[in-house]
Amino acid sequence: MGIDLVVTDLDGTLWETQDHLHPDTVAAVAELDRRGVPLLVATGRRLASTRAGLAGLGLTPPVVVLNGALVVDLATGEHIHRQSFGADAAAKVLDAFLGFGIEPCVYVEHPDVDVFVSDNPSTHPEHLASFGEWVRTGDLAEVVASHEVLAFGVLGLAPSSVEGLEDVLAPIANPHVSDERQFGGGSLTVTVAPPQLSKWDGIEAFCRHRGIDSGNVLAIGDGPNDLEMLDGARVAVVMADAHPAALARADHVVPRAADGGWAQLLTYL
Numbered sequence: 001m002g003i004d005l006v007v008t009d010l011d012g013t014l015w016e017t018q019d020h021l022h023p024d025t026v027a028a029v030a031e032l033d034r035r036g037v038p039l040l041v042a043t044g045r046r047l048a049s050t051r052a053g054l055a056g057l058g059l060t061p062p063v064v065v066l067n068g069a070l071v072v073d074l075a076t077g078e079h080i081h082r083q084s085f086g087a088d089a090a091a092k093v094l095d096a097f098l099g100f101g102i103e104p105c106v107y108v109e110h111p112d113v114d115v116f117v118s119d120n121p122s123t124h125p126e127h128l129a130s131f132g133e134w135v136r137t138g139d140l141a142e143v144v145a146s147h148e149v150l151a152f153g154v155l156g157l158a159p160s161s162v163e164g165l166e167d168v169l170a171p172i173a174n175p176h177v178s179d180e181r182q183f184g185g186g187s188l189t190v191t192v193a194p195p196q197l198s199k200w201d202g203i204e205a206f207c208r209h210r211g212i213d214s215g216n217v218l219a220i221g222d223g224p225n226d227l228e229m230l231d232g233a234r235v236a237v238v239m240a241d242a243h244p245a246a247l248a249r250a251d252h253v254v255p256r257a258a259d260g261g262w263a264q265l266l267t268y269l
Contacts (some may be wrong), residue, residue, distance in 0.1 A: 003269045006032060007064075007203055007229060008054065008262070009221035010043040013239055016258040018053040024260030029059070031266060032159045033050050040064065040206055042199040044153070044176070044191045046107055046114050047072060048134050064202030066107055067193040067225050069150040071209075081205035082150075084109060084175075090144040091153055092172045093192055100165050102154055103192075109148040114131050115254045116143045124156030124180075124187070152192040156180055159188055166190075169190055174198060176225040176268070178243060191225060196230035220254075222246055222263050237265050 005115075008014050014016075015021050032039055042064040043050055050065050053076055071081035085093070090106075095105045103118040105127075110268040114134035121128055128135070143149075162177060169175035174193040179186075207214040219226070219233035222242035230236040230249040238250035239261055247253065252268055255261030 001055070002216070002218040003037060003218045005038050005040055005203075005214075005218070006198060006265065006269075007040045007042050007199075007217055007219045007233070009042060009226050010018065010045060010050070010225065012222040012241070012257055013220055013226075014041075014257065014262055015053075016256070018056065020258075021057055022258065022260035022262070024263040025257070026057075027252035028266055030260065035269070037269060038062075038210075038212070039202065042068075042203060042219075042221075042226075044151075044223075046134075046151075048114055049130065050074075062206060064199055064206065066151040067174070067191060068197045068199045068202035069107075069193060070109075071206050080209045081202055082109065083194055083197055083201065085144075085149040087145055089151040089172060091140070091141070093169060094140055094144050094228065096165065096168045097152065097154075099168070100161065102157070102161065102165070102190075104152045104154050104192075106143050106149055107151040107153065108143070109150055116140065116147070123154045127155040134176075142148060151194075153190065155189045156185075156187045157190060159186065162188055162190055176223070178223045178225070193225075199225065200228040200232040203229055203232070218268060219263060220262065222257075235268050237268060 039061050044067045047065045050063050062073040064071050103122045106116045113136045116138045166175050166177050176191050180189045204214050217233045218230045218235040220237040222239040236251045238246045241256040254264040
């Protein structure tokens, strides 16, 4: 029985950085299309960032963004799935961040705004600048009380500043702490999805919508936020430089994104 759907993470998996996709990976994406195997992207990125990164490569696939909170077909604009925090849960997550002295980015469902930040956001300045026109400044307590919150995130944190934060967040949400690839320097990224929500929930919602058997999925990833989709997939492919927890779930390990390892998934279809 063949694979009915390939699901890929972006950063550290499809590409090392979005401005460079290995030629072997470019060829493999084209080969998937030639074979008629659908491609679904599943990422922790917000929708606008995902769209822009893929558009630069001429790609408009369906995407699972914000670790499962939204599923959107980039080619048609169709919104397939959405799951957000309840107001009480969002307030508890915000309080947990503030208790560690961290002012997070708050991702919302809004036609004109992707993310709210405080006057003194803790995320990396380059991350903040990347939001462009899609960011607004506000009182975060008021934001979580009055908007539909999809996720929280902070990039470029010192490891010492988040020690113990994941344990505080785990009972009330689905947090992920991982190495920050884009800004480096030994810093960490913290993303928080609604309770029990993961990329796999978005993948299953997409499969139901398209009539695809979720039991015939190949998933490829590298990070802690990929664990549920690697567990759920029939075939789990993991990058050689992945997080140890992801490597522990691998059916197959391929070279890192910078070396075009993504292309080897064609072997496992």
